[in-house]
Amino acid sequence: MMVETPTTAKGSHADAVATASVVALAFSINGRHCAVETVATAMLLDVIRDQLGLTGTKKGCDLGACGACTVLADGRRVKSCLALAASYDGADITTIEGIGTPDRLHPLQAAFIRHDALQCGYCTPGQILSGIALLAEKPKDIAAIREGMSGNLCRCGAYPNIVAAIAEVAGL
């Protein structure tokens, strides 16, 4: 699986990427099998956006703080900017492209629209994926929704409406 290339002594992350070894990966993305070759240092987010062309997953801070890049990996929500793609060989990944369609929205997507749970929409794919995983975790009250969504920032400040949308689908 490994193709070794010489490594740099001390350089920038970009240098390290340029000289990183290549790994071959196969995973399922939104139910579709896919095989890619990528550098060992590649993040899952970059593979999803740049190699698979699925740009619904957003890059915000790229440091694991904002949650815009949230995807589901084997049912668990992860920040794909902090997930080394090589670690996800064989995984089952779901991105926003795998959630609902324009004429058949996921119930949480429909609730986001009803509750006006977004303004610019940049954080929304991450909010939806995170919210879907949170619903599966069965939050017991509004406080649990607020805590459970604390890894997803919304610069527009739509938090009350995001919480209301999730609460409605959770039946709270």
Add this chain to the structure above:
Amino acid sequence: MRYEAPESVEKACQLLADDVGHARILAGGTDLLVQIKTDVLDPSLLIDIKKIQELREINTGSGGFRIGAAVTGAELKEHDGLRAAWPGIVEAANLIGSTQVQGRATLGGNLCNGSPAADSVPALIAAGAKVVIAGPNGRRELPVEDIMVGVRKLALTKGELIVSFIVPPRPKQGGDAYLRFIPRTEMDIAVVGCGVSLQLDADGTCTFARLALGAVAERPLLVGDAAKALIGSKLDAKAVDVAAAAASAACRPIDDKRGTKAFRIKVAAVLARRTIQIALDRAHGKTGTTH
């Protein structure tokens, strides 16, 4: 940079020992990958330990727990037995980052990242947990408090890695707790953290106590004088006062953007009191979470 994902502890140790550059262990990656992206670190080799089964399991035997170094915070929370026995450890681990981060972040990574503010470490120290270390010369054990020797400095030698944490059985009439102070409600780094574990005898006298502090020195501290003040007492106001003062006295913090020295020293005593109270309530069989 090379990436390897060995399936045995021995192979991982071999890769570490053979590397002539600067290899790093990749567990959850929630600290390491940020450090690589921001050019703080440039490892020659990443050794992903998540394919090693032994490191991914929580085993219960003889009443205690053996927690693999690569078990995530989310998996700890889902383990009913561990949550019932050591709620302080589970809650501490689940204060680290958001739910998305808890799905990846591990106890082994939190310790080996070498931050004095690591939330899970004071809780593990208070519980009297030990660490199993594997290396080229076999395995050895060290108490958790002996692993971190300074900021980003560990008592591990070349080729060694942490395999698991051994957490003792919950003592009868025992309880543990962890609290931290942060200016926000979520997603922050401890200004001060405090872990406490207590045991009472039949008439409510404290027979065993451990108190550990985080973010108040170059490494997490086990505060022996605080335990001394509690053991033999009924955990009355006077004993708790002495223990809280001992917690403050043990601090040797720095001033930084999260808090001043004086503030940290003061907060250590406040957190010590509150954490002792929660551990005491739990020792009396009261349940409930702190967060």
